[in-house]
Amino acid sequence: MSARGGKSFSVFVAAAILAIAPALPVHASSFRSVGLRVIVPLGNVPFMIGVEAAADVSFGVASATFFLSSGGGTVISLSGDIPLSDDPGGAEAFFRFTAGISYFDAAQPYPIPFVGAGLAYDAQILGSTMVSIAGEFLYPLSFPTPLLTLAGRWAP
16 A cells, blocks of 8 residues: 555545544443444445444434445444334334545545435334435535435344
């Protein structure tokens, strides 16, 4: 790895840690779920699969997701979901705010930040198994098409 490539990787790792750091103070008692989230390839965003962890917080649900593509692309996102109803049952709808970084090209010196908003829908099936779908308009990652993600999660 060249010196330039090593410096770029170091900057990427530092930016990833800074992006994930706000989600770390969540207490263990508020843990909500862990699972896999998949990006449906619409527009210029490739198919990606990621690991997601979610926790209950004061405003709703916070989640962090780390995506990887087969070509080495990486997306790290933090989302905050605000419930659209006061009756949490087997299914919930949320207004979602998202921020993160994307890194798709090894020649790119730094990760590219993105922000956006959209809607998410969670449904509980088979006891502690949950599925969800989210559609978000993110700038500049998936603009003008929405970023569509599907997830399967386990909740203790």
